[in-house]
Amino acid sequence: MWLLLVLAVSTRTASCAEISVTSHDGILFDYDACVMNVHGCSAFATCLAVPLADSDDRGYVCECNQGWSGNGFTCDNVDECQLRETAKHGRKKHEKKHEHNHRCGRKGATCVDTMGSFYCICDVGYDKQRPDAACTDIDECLKGTHNCGADANCLNAPGSFSCRCPMGFNGDGVTGECKPFCGSAAPAQRVDCFPEGNSSVSVCESRGCCFDAKTAREKPEGVPVCFYPLPANAYNLTSWKPFSSGATGTLTCSGKNRYGDGMGGNGRPPYHIGPFGSDVCPLELEVFYETDSRLRVRIRDPSKDRWEVPTHLFPHAPNQNHSPEERKYNVSYTSYPFGLAVTRQGPGGGEVVFNSTPVTGRLNGLSFEDQFISLSTRLSRAQDAAADESISLDDSSDDEPFLYGLAEHNAPFRLPVGIRAKTKAEIGEDKGKGVEGLQTFTLYARDRGGVPRHSAGGADGLYGSHPFFLQVSPTSGLSSGMLLMNSNAMDVLLATDSATFRVVGGIIDLYIFLGPSSADVVEQLTSVIGKPMLPPYWALGFHLCRWGYGSAAATRKVVEDMRASAIPHDVQWNDVSMQVCMHVRTYACVIVYSYVGM
Numbered sequence: 001m002w003l004l005l006v007l008a009v010s011t012r013t014a015s016c017a018e019i020s021v022t023s024h025d026g027i028l029f030d031y032d033a034c035v036m037n038v039h040g041c042s043a044f045a046t047c048l049a050v051p052l053a054d055s056d057d058r059g060y061v062c063e064c065n066q067g068w069s070g071n072g073f074t075c076d077n078v079d080e081c082q083l084r085e086t087a088k089h090g091r092k093k094h095e096k097k098h099e100h101n102h103r104c105g106r107k108g109a110t111c112v113d114t115m116g117s118f119y120c121i122c123d124v125g126y127d128k129q130r131p132d133a134a135c136t137d138i139d140e141c142l143k144g145t146h147n148c149g150a151d152a153n154c155l156n157a158p159g160s161f162s163c164r165c166p167m168g169f170n171g172d173g174v175t176g177e178c179k180p181f182c183g184s185a186a187p188a189q190r191v192d193c194f195p196e197g198n199s200s201v202s203v204c205e206s207r208g209c210c211f212d213a214k215t216a217r218e219k220p221e222g223v224p225v226c227f228y229p230l231p232a233n234a235y236n237l238t239s240w241k242p243f244s245s246g247a248t249g250t251l252t253c254s255g256k257n258r259y260g261d262g263m264g265g266n267g268r269p270p271y272h273i274g275p276f277g278s279d280v281c282p283l284e285l286e287v288f289y290e291t292d293s294r295l296r297v298r299i300r301d302p303s304k305d306r307w308e309v310p311t312h313l314f315p316h317a318p319n320q321n322h323s324p325e326e327r328k329y330n331v332s333y334t335s336y337p338f339g340l341a342v343t344r345q346g347p348g349g350g351e352v353v354f355n356s357t358p359v360t361g362r363l364n365g366l367s368f369e370d371q372f373i374s375l376s377t378r379l380s381r382a383q384d385a386a387a388d389e390s391i392s393l394d395d396s397s398d399d400e401p402f403l404y405g406l407a408e409h410n411a412p413f414r415l416p417v418g419i420r421a422k423t424k425a426e427i428g429e430d431k432g433k434g435v436e437g438l439q440t441f442t443l444y445a446r447d448r449g450g451v452p453r454h455s456a457g458g459a460d461g462l463y464g465s466h467p468f469f470l471q472v473s474p475t476s477g478l479s480s481g482m483l484l485m486n487s488n489a490m491d492v493l494l495a496t497d498s499a500t501f502r503v504v505g506g507i508i509d510l511y512i513f514l515g516p517s518s519a520d521v522v523e524q525l526t527s528v529i530g531k532p533m534l535p536p537y538w539a540l541g542f543h544l545c546r547w548g549y550g551s552a553a554a555t556r557k558v559v560e561d562m563r564a565s566a567i568p569h570d571v572q573w574n575d576v577s578m579q580v581c582m583h584v585r586t587y588a589c590v591i592v593y594s595y596v597g598m
Contacts, residue, residue, distance in 0.1 A: 034060050044068045044075040044116060067116035080118040081111035108135035108159060125159030151178040182210030182229065186362045187220070187418065187438035188376065188495035190227035191275045191502075199226040222438035222456030228275035234337030234358055234365040235273060235283065245319070247331070249285035251299070251338055251366075274367035274374070283368055287340070291320040293328045293515070294524050297340065299368065299375075299508040307506045309485050316528040328514040329353065337365050342512055348476045352378065354512050363498050368508075375508055376500040377482070379403075379417075380473045402472040403499070405481075406441045406492055408464035411454035415439070415469070418496035439494040443467055458491055467492065467501065470521050481513040481521040483528065541570025548577050 033039040034047035041062035062072025104120035122135035140146040141154035148163035165178035193209035204211040204226035235251040286298040339357025358365035367374040379401040403415040440458030445465040468483040493500040513524040562569040
C-alpha cells in the first residue's frame with residue numbers, strides 16, 4: 001500500500017505555498033499536489049508547482065485567475081466596470097488618477113460586470129462593426145434614421161443628433177414644420193424694428209428683423225414694415241391658487257417651443273417670449289375680485305421692486321364683500337400659452353369683456369421684459385372671428401369696436417381703429433376689401449406747441465396721460481372699461497380686433513370695469529382714481545391766454561382791448577414765460593412783469 005508521509009511544509013515569499021513530499025518503500029520522491037488536485041487553492045485560482053530552493057522537491061503556489069483577486073486560497077470577483085484609483089508620484093505633489101480596468105472605452109459603450117469577467121454593450125447612438133471592435137458613433141443623419149422634419153437640418157453629434165430649422169425659420173425641427181419667422185404677422189403683433197423711417201430689405205434684415213414687402217407696397221396706416229420676429233414662446237401658468245376674493249398664480253418660462261426661438265431661427269432654448277430676449281421669469285400673478293363689478297389684475301417681478309404709481313395718490317374706494325353669484329363677471333384662464341379671460345355673468349352673460357390668450361397670426365401673448373411690457377386683449381368685434389383666428393376686412397365701420405378714451409389726444413370722440421389703406425382699389429385681387437391698418441395712441445405727458453391732430457403712427461400725445469378706454473359692445477350694447485395703472489411712457493395699439501398696451505417699465509396693474517352702462521363704467525373708474533374737484537364759478541367763464549405777452553403792460557393792454565370791443569372776458573392768464581425758468585409758483589424778477597397796479 002501507499003504511505004503518505006508529510007516531511008516538510010514551506011511557504012514562498014510571494015504567496016502561501018504548501019509543500020508535500022511522498023515516500024514509497026522508504027524512498028523519498030516528489031508529490032505533485034497540483035496534478036493530483038489535492039491542493040488548497042480556491043476554485044477561482046490556478047495551482048502552480050514550484051521547485052524548492054536547495055532541494056529536488058517541489059511545492060505549489062495558488063494564484064487567482066484573471067478577473068479575481070486574493071491570496072489564491074480565497075479569491076473575490078474583480079468589478080472591472082468600477083474605476084480604480086492609482087497613485088502617481090511627481091516631484092512636488094502626489095496625484096491620484098482614476099482608470100478603468102475594462103477595455104470598453106471611455107465613450108460609446110457601457111461595461112457590464114460578470115463573475116470573473118465583463119462584457120461591453122454599445123450605448124444608444126453607437127454600434128460596432130464586428131464583435132471585437134470598439135463602439136463607434138452612428139451617424140443618424142447620414143443613415144436617415146433621424147426624426148427631423150422635412151424642412152429641418154439634421155446635425156449629427158456623438159451618440160445622438162439634433163434637428164434645427166435653417167436660419168430664417170422657426171420651429172424645433174421635429175414637431176410641425178419649420179415656419180419662416182418672418183411669416184404672416186398681424187399689425188398688432190408687430191414691434192417696429194426701424195422707427196427711424198423707411199427701411200430697405202437689407203438694412204432691416206441686417207438687424208435680424210423681418211421685412212414685409214406687401215406692407216411696404218400697400219402702405220397701410222400705422223403698420224411697421226420692418227418688425228421684430230414673432231415670439232417663439234409664451235408664459236406658462238404653473239400654479240393657480242384661488243381664494244374667496246381672488247386668486248394668485250406663478251408664470252414661468254418653462255413652456256415648450258411654439259414657433260422657434262424668435263431670434264436666430266435655430267430652435268434652441270431659451271425660447272424668447274418678448275422681442276428683445278430678456279424675459280423676466282418667474283412672474284407673480286394676482287387677481288382680486290374687489291367688487292361685484294370691478295376686478296384687478298396685477299403681474300409683477302417678485303425678485304425686485306419696480307416703479308408703481310404711489311397708492312396714496314389714488315386712495316380708491318374700499319373693496320366690497322360680495323358672493324360669487326353677485327358678481328357681474330367670471331374669470332377663467334389658459335395655462336399655456338398663458339391667457340386670462342373675463343366674461344359677463346347676468347345680463348349679457350357669456351360675452352367676453354377681456355381675453356389676453358394669444359391667437360396665432362392675430363394676437364401676441366403677455367411679454368414682460370425689463371424695459372418692454374406688453375399685454376393685449378381681444379375686442380368685442382373679434383369674438384366671432386377668434387375661433388378660426390381670422391378676421392374679415394370689409395368696409396363697414398359699424399362692425400368695428402366702439403372705443404372711447406385714451407386721453408389726451410386731438411382725435412375723434414369715437415377712437416379710430418385699424419384704418420384701412422386709402423388705395424384699396426389699386427390692390428388687385430384684394431379689390432373690394434380693405435387693407436388692415438393700425439392706430440397707435442402714445443401716452444407721454446408733455447408740453448408741446450400747438451394741438452396736432454392724431455396720426456396713425458402715434459407720438460402725438462398732449463398734456464395728459466390717461467391709460468383708460470371704454471368700450472361699448474356692438475352686439476349687446478353693454479359697456480366695460482379698462483385702466484392700466486402705470487405712469488411710464490406707453491403706446492396703446494388699436495387694431496380691428498384687439499387693443500395692446502406697450503409700456504417701457506413698471507408693472508401690470510390692470511383694472512377691469514363691468515359697467516354695464518357707460519355711466520356705471522365712469523363711476524367705477526372714479527371710485528379708483530377719484531373724482532375731479534368741483535370748479536369755482538368763475539372758472540366756467542370766458543378765458544384768454546397765450547405765450548409771450550412780454551410784459552405786464554402788454555397783458556393789461558389785451559384786457560383793455562377786450563373790454564373796449566365788448567368781447568366777453570372773465571379771466572386773463574399769463575403763460576409760463578412770466579416764471580423763473582418756467583418753474584411753478586415763481587415770478588420773473590424783472591420790471592416788465594411787475595404787477596403793481598394790475
